[in-house]
Amino acid sequence: METAVLIVVLVILLALFFDFTNGFHDTANAMATPIATGALKPKTAVLLAAGLNLIGAFLSTEVSKTVSHGIINESAILESGAELFLSVIFAGLIGAITWNMLTWLLGLPSSSSHALFGGLIGATLVGVGLGGIDFGMVLSKIVLPALIAPVTAGIIAFVATKIAYSITRRYDGKPDGRSGFRWGQIFTSSLVALAHGTNDAQKTMGVITLALITVGWQSQDHADPYLWVIVACALTIALGTYLGGWRIIRTLGKGLTDVKPAQGFSAESSTAATILASSALGFALSTTQVASGSVIGSGLGRRGSTVRWRTAGRIAIGWLLTLPAAAAVGALAALLVVWLGGWGVMVDAVLALVIIIGLFLRSRRNAVTSENAMSDVAESGRAVEHPEVPPPTRRRTRIELLRALDHAERKADEAEKAARRARKLKKNGGSETEIRAARKAAQRADRKVAEAQQAAQTWEALSASRRARAELAEWDVSDEEAAEREEQR
Amino acid sequence: MTVEIDWMAFVNVFFAAMIGACLIVTFYATGLRLLVRAGRIPVVTPAEFTDAITILTDKEVKRAAKQAAKAAKKSPLTEGQKRLALVGAYACFILCALAVIAGILIIVIGH
Numbered sequence: 001m002e003t004a005v006l007i008v009v010l011v012i013l014l015a016l017f018f019d020f021t022n023g024f025h026d027t028a029n030a031m032a033t034p035i036a037t038g039a040l041k042p043k044t045a046v047l048l049a050a051g052l053n054l055i056g057a058f059l060s061t062e063v064s065k066t067v068s069h070g071i072i073n074e075s076a077i078l079e080s081g082a083e084l085f086l087s088v089i090f091a092g093l094i095g096a097i098t099w100n101m102l103t104w105l106l107g108l109p110s111s112s113s114h115a116l117f118g119g120l121i122g123a124t125l126v127g128v129g130l131g132g133i134d135f136g137m138v139l140s141k142i143v144l145p146a147l148i149a150p151v152t153a154g155i156i157a158f159v160a161t162k163i164a165y166s167i168t169r170r171y172d173g174k175p176d177g178r179s180g181f182r183w184g185q186i187f188t189s190s191l192v193a194l195a196h197g198t199n200d201a202q203k204t205m206g207v208i209t210l211a212l213i214t215v216g217w218q219s220q221d222h223a224d225p226y227l228w229v230i231v232a233c234a235l236t237i238a239l240g241t242y243l244g245g246w247r248i249i250r251t252l253g254k255g256l257t258d259v260k261p262a263q264g265f266s267a268e269s270s271t272a273a274t275i276l277a278s279s280a281l282g283f284a285l286s287t288t289q290v291a292s293g294s295v296i297g298s299g300l301g302r303r304g305s306t307v308r309w310r311t312a313g314r315i316a317i318g319w320l321l322t323l324p325a326a327a328a329v330g331a332l333a334a335l336l337v338v339w340l341g342g343w344g345v346m347v348d349a350v351l352a353l354v355i356i357i358g359l360f361l362r363s364r365r366n367a368v369t370s371e372n373a374m375s376d377v378a379e380s381g382r383a384v385e386h387p388e389v390p391p392p393t394r395r396r397t398r399i400e401l402l403r404a405l406d407h408a409e410r411k412a413d414e415a416e417k418a419a420r421r422a423r424k425l426k427k428n429g430g431s432e433t434e435i436r437a438a439r440k441a442a443q444r445a446d447r448k449v450a451e452a453q454q455a456a457q458t459w460e461a462l463s464a465s466r467r468a469r470a471e472l473a474e475w476d477v478s479d480e481e482a483a484e485r486e487e488q489r
Numbered sequence: 490m491t492v493e494i495d496w497m498a499f500v501n502v503f504f505a506a507m508i509g510a511c512l513i514v515t516f517y518a519t520g521l522r523l524l525v526r527a528g529r530i531p532v533v534t535p536a537e538f539t540d541a542i543t544i545l546t547d548k549e550v551k552r553a554a555k556q557a558a559k560a561a562k563k564s565p566l567t568e569g570q571k572r573l574a575l576v577g578a579y580a581c582f583i584l585c586a587l588a589v590i591a592g593i594l595i596i597v598i599g600h
Contacts, residue, residue, distance in 0.1 A: 059593070136493060139494065140493075140494045140498075144499070148499055153506075156503075156507050156510045156511075157510075159511060160511055160513075160514040163514050163515055163518060167521075168518050168521055168522055174556075175525070176525065177524060177525040177532075179531060179532055179533040180524065180533055181521070184517045184521075188513070198596070262518075265514065266510075266514050272510075273505070273509035273510040273592070274510075276506075277502045277505040278502050278506075279596065280595070283498075283502065
């Protein structure tokens with residue numbers, strides 16, 4: 001029993017450390033876009049994110065129930081023995097932290113949540129066997145949401161961006177007030193931080209609750225985590241957010257180079273709405289993936305944007321790899337426990353210590369660059385290419401076409417007048433200088449008609465150019481010149 | 490082994506999130522549009538210039554504010570219409586906040 005108590009304490013400590021790194025890592029997801037658009041100062045953003053993560057952790061416990069009463073088969077655990085299973089949870093956490101650290105150091109896109117689930121699943125498979133995992137639950141509450149949520153967030157962000165731009169668009173060239181979306185971003189990014197608290201803090205609560213159920217300190221029928229577990233996890237994630245966030249946010253501010261306030265506002269609304277709706281139904285999502293999906297979707301919502309498929313593919317592969325890779329690391333850690341028993345736990349604990357020290361040393365080095373793995377969301381921003389000048393809207397095309405037609409018409413009138421005057425002078429026997437001047441004026445006006453005609457063609461105004469050509473035929477000063485001009489055209 | 494997947498839950502999440510996000514964006518954008526119509530065009534400069542943002546000089550910011558003031562002055566709306574637009578703008582911002590509060594309350598009550 002003493003060993004079990006020791007392992008429970010170790011599991012709780014490791015789970016809280018994971019929660020801390022989760023806050024450290026994922027703050028950026030909530031605050032990336034407001035920093036990138038200048039809606040918030042980085043330090044204000046971090047403080048806001050820390051406070052709202054704390055509050056968010058108290059709002060719902062559905063995700064925690066999914067972790068503690070969903071993915072692991074409790075009856076199989078009881079058969080395998082509490083002590084072994086505690087060691088398995090410990091090994092799973094080691095797997096999650098190791099994979100998280102590794103991807104962070106190597107700059108690979110990853111998700112803390114999927115690393116946690118992967119680690120737990122891998123360790124349980126080795127420690128307890130296939131019966132230890134409820135695959136139906138894993139598929140419906142983790143795997144499918146992981147595949148569907150980023151796409152959902154992307155579609156919603158795309159629609160929301162279109163709405164935001166179409167409502168605020170002006171055609172008269174006057175200021176549209178879109179910079180006002182910066183105020184709104186303070187509000188929506190706070191919502192994302194709150195949503196992050198409702199989803200991510202609960203994953204650790206679920207792991208701790210699972211450990212408590214395993215040793216019999218919490219009834220299996222009591223699905224909600226204890227208040228002290230909620231408070232501990234909420235405080236830890238908030239602390240991680242506060243201590244680590246600003247370094248990461250600085251990176252993201254550099255990475256997300258082309259986010260406009262209206263786009264950021266829409267992306268954050270989509271991220272918050274998707275995570276909050278999922279949390280209410282107990283779907284354990286990856287905030288990183290949802291935020292990335294939103295950034296890509298909102299980027300595509302801007303006119304003329306195209307996807308850089310290579311970058312998008314790299315991100316998607318990183319996401320797909322996270323769960324099995326963390327599962328492999330968790331399985332290795334669990335294998336040590338199965339082979340070496342108590343010594344295996346010791347070896348795992350030493351490994352965990354080495355990783356934590358590695359993290360600490362890494363954080364001491366001022367090596368926060370856009371190449372860092374923390375910039376997952378920024379990487380998603382680069383998956384969409386925006387033209388410097390977006391193509392015109394259909395309404396803008398219509399307006400420009402009408403303008404070009406009007407211009408061509410005015411110039412045609414001028415040319416006609418000048419040509420008439422030149423003809424009149426020639427007929428009435430005007431001086432050579434007068435006739436030359438009138439001809440020059442007609443030629444000048446003719447050039448302007450050509451320019452207007454070109455403008456009209458630019459706006460696909462075939463009818464305008466046809467009309468201009470028809471009018472040109474009548475403006476000629478002499479038949480020869482008219483033929484020459486027509487040929488030139 | 491049969492795996493039962495509640496597909497309706499995914500549909501619910503999609504529509505709940507779509508409606509929530511679109512409501513927030515529509516209300517806020519309409520509020521901004523009405524604010525512009527009311528002659529109060531917001532000119533919000535970035536709180537801090539990260540590498541992502543093109544740095545604006547004071548002169549550029551002043552020019553933007555001047556343009557906004559000029560556009561507001563040339564508004565074809567009457568004073569009454571402008572006041573109505575302003576009230577509409579604030580109503581939209583309040584509705585936007587209410588939509589969020591309602592969403593959070595649904596989650597908390599559901600919990």
